[in-house]
Amino acid sequence: MTESQRLTFVGNSDRKPQDSHQDSPDQPEPYVLSDSLKKAVNLAIYLRRPLLLEGDAGCGKTRLASAVAYELGLPLYRWDVRSSTKAQDGLYEYDAILRLHDVEVQRTQQIAANQQAKADQDTGDDVEMPEQRNPGNPKHYRKFGPLGKAFRLRDRPAVVLIDEIDKADLDFPNDLLTVLEDPWEFTIRETGETVKANEDCKPIVIITSNKEKGNLPAPFLRRCLYHYVNFPNDPEQLKQIIERHYQIRKNPPPPLKLADTAVNRFLNVWGEGGLFKKPGTSEFLDWLKALHTFEPKPYEASKLKDDTLLPYPELLFKLQQDWKKYTKAS
Amino acid sequence: MSTFDPVNLVLRAFLLLRSRFQLGVGEYMVALKSIEGGFGDEPDALAETLKLLWCHSLREESHFESIWPSIQAQVSARKRRKPPFPNSKQPPVQAQEPTQTVQDPDLAPPLENLPTQRSNAELASLPIQAPYILTGDEEWSTPQAYYPISRRSMVYNWRYLRRPKADGPLNVLDVEATIQQVTRQGFYLSPVYVRQERNQARLLLFLDQNGSMTPFHHFTRDLAETAQQESSLKPENVEVFYFQNVPTGNVHTDPYLTESTPLSLVLSRCDNETSVLIVSDAGAARGYRTQERVRGTARFLYQLKRYTNLIAWLNPMSAKRWVGSSAEIVANSVPMFQMDNDGLSNAIDVMRGQPLKYSYSSPL
Numbered sequence: 001m002t003e004s005q006r007l008t009f010v011g012n013s014d015r016k017p018q019d020s021h022q023d024s025p026d027q028p029e030p031y032v033l034s035d036s037l038k039k040a041v042n043l044a045i046y047l048r049r050p051l052l053l054e055g056d057a058g059c060g061k062t063r064l065a066s067a068v069a070y071e072l073g074l075p076l077y078r079w080d081v082r083s084s085t086k087a088q089d090g091l092y093e094y095d096a097i098l099r100l101h102d103v104e105v106q107r108t109q110q111i112a113a114n115q116q117a118k119a120d121q122d123t124g125d126d127v128e129m130p131e132q133r134n135p136g137n138p139k140h141y142r143k144f145g146p147l148g149k150a151f152r153l154r155d156r157p158a159v160v161l162i163d164e165i166d167k168a169d170l171d172f173p174n175d176l177l178t179v180l181e182d183p184w185e186f187t188i189r190e191t192g193e194t195v196k197a198n199e200d201c202k203p204i205v206i207i208t209s210n211k212e213k214g215n216l217p218a219p220f221l222r223r224c225l226y227h228y229v230n231f232p233n234d235p236e237q238l239k240q241i242i243e244r245h246y247q248i249r250k251n252p253p254p255p256l257k258l259a260d261t262a263v264n265r266f267l268n269v270w271g272e273g274g275l276f277k278k279p280g281t282s283e284f285l286d287w288l289k290a291l292h293t294f295e296p297k298p299y300e301a302s303k304l305k306d307d308t309l310l311p312y313p314e315l316l317f318k319l320q321q322d323w324k325k326y327t328k329a330s
Numbered sequence: 331m332s333t334f335d336p337v338n339l340v341l342r343a344f345l346l347l348r349s350r351f352q353l354g355v356g357e358y359m360v361a362l363k364s365i366e367g368g369f370g371d372e373p374d375a376l377a378e379t380l381k382l383l384w385c386h387s388l389r390e391e392s393h394f395e396s397i398w399p400s401i402q403a404q405v406s407a408r409k410r411r412k413p414p415f416p417n418s419k420q421p422p423v424q425a426q427e428p429t430q431t432v433q434d435p436d437l438a439p440p441l442e443n444l445p446t447q448r449s450n451a452e453l454a455s456l457p458i459q460a461p462y463i464l465t466g467d468e469e470w471s472t473p474q475a476y477y478p479i480s481r482r483s484m485v486y487n488w489r490y491l492r493r494p495k496a497d498g499p500l501n502v503l504d505v506e507a508t509i510q511q512v513t514r515q516g517f518y519l520s521p522v523y524v525r526q527e528r529n530q531a532r533l534l535l536f537l538d539q540n541g542s543m544t545p546f547h548h549f550t551r552d553l554a555e556t557a558q559q560e561s562s563l564k565p566e567n568v569e570v571f572y573f574q575n576v577p578t579g580n581v582h583t584d585p586y587l588t589e590s591t592p593l594s595l596v597l598s599r600c601d602n603e604t605s606v607l608i609v610s611d612a613g614a615a616r617g618y619r620t621q622e623r624v625r626g627t628a629r630f631l632y633q634l635k636r637y638t639n640l641i642a643w644l645n646p647m648s649a650k651r652w653v654g655s656s657a658e659i660v661a662n663s664v665p666m667f668q669m670d671n672d673g674l675s676n677a678i679d680v681m682r683g684q685p686l687k688y689s690y691s692s693p694l
Binding site: 036039042046047051096097100103106177183218220221222224225226227230 | 352353354375379383387389516
């Protein structure tokens, strides 16, 4: 890849190229990017090392991936990690039972049908799970996971989002490491294939973690670029986020005064320091939306300013202690 | 900045931070590659890049920020003087310079060169400040808030204490065996099932109560609760007993030391696959070194070792405080760990029979 072709992410959703991939997100992502995060993304793209994002819930860790994929027109494969997820699930799954089932079914069917399937055999090698499966061909029974799909792309890299990696089993990050490293390949045991990513199409991996269950293993961290996503606790930045959000969603924005007051009240509560769980950006946007459109008429900005209790506390306070503190008249 | 030399800076920073941040040569190469890619044209940009590449928590980032100016100063100072050998540790000019009031021994060698900052007045105060921040975050176990181990990390660590045995109900489909059977028979009859795996690890907890252990009741209670309720162990396989100072003929089944039960009865239920964890300060909290205590503990351990070898000892006092107390003597006969995340993790390794090469050596 030459210097001029190098992918760079600038945080402008209008740059979406015409020939974007079919798995690229359709909806633009309203994302306001800090300079340091922009640099982190570009460095991750350049070095093709996984970018590990940490930060409070609801401050836009997950959304970044789709913002990147949308702007660069790259496919986005999202991999939501659960406590039972194994590293191999992200690469491929092999449906041995279906193959067994097909053997049994075909035995009872006409031989003609068999012949038909045989004819398809050679053409269908690269397809995942074709309609006409031939049990004689193990390749018809493999199905690629998010990382597997990304490795198979030949014309452009993919963005792979590994969401909440800390939820998985303890060994998961280390298993993942072996794949996300040179030579960027994995083997499908059942078919004996080796899937190798193209030199130019190594996936861009974005990993999010809430640090819910302790630290990730050191060798894994060493491979990653680390960025801590801060909550945008600056009024200007928050206003910018509101603006971008309503602009892209093409909804009428809330009255300027209401937005300003909401930002100030919210940041006051946020900055007071008495909260056990601080609300994030997404909660704020929901709250603003409720203020704006839940009732037939938007909430009065002057009323919001004078309220001792915040309206719609159910959107902001998610723990009993916080709830008690901010819903009781004091 | 004409004297800006990113490659040299990266090398300096790498040598300085390598062991602390656990960096390998790969990380160094990657830093060079990003400079090639134009991610380190300015000193600030280079700092950002290195932070992204080498720091993996907010704490590491702040450490990096505090040390970065001194690295820069060092490199530019070296440049100016052009020493005959770029790697010679001590240029002759500095021989007469008094060493700085550096408090952190880790950082002392690189900071020795800092008097060369005479030409750069703004940076002069920085090296004296930086070690302060560092000593602050290294002494993490300050006595005001003594939280050596969180409940969550206890839960996390208990998960490793497992001894899976397939003796559950016969309800797990074995895909491979099913397919093998079908190929062998030539037709399909029924799926092959295997038994569910269950955790058969057994745990005996001996907790020291009262006296010098009173400040740690919070931890021992958490430890017992997490083992019984939030671990992968089956509740009936976890037994908790309490004692004061030394377990003798009788141990107690409640934390208030009222219900007693003979130790021999407890040990008779113990087999060579039972893990035993003892939590006690072994005299380290008050610094006692009493013969009776050591002898009593040795007797207890001798009894215990007839049944199982999977024994570990957690000491809520940090290893520095064992020296000179009876804990030091006990630590020589049983794997003893201080009660923090690593300690518990090591203790659990010992209890699951992991070949951990352990021998106590005095920290002094």
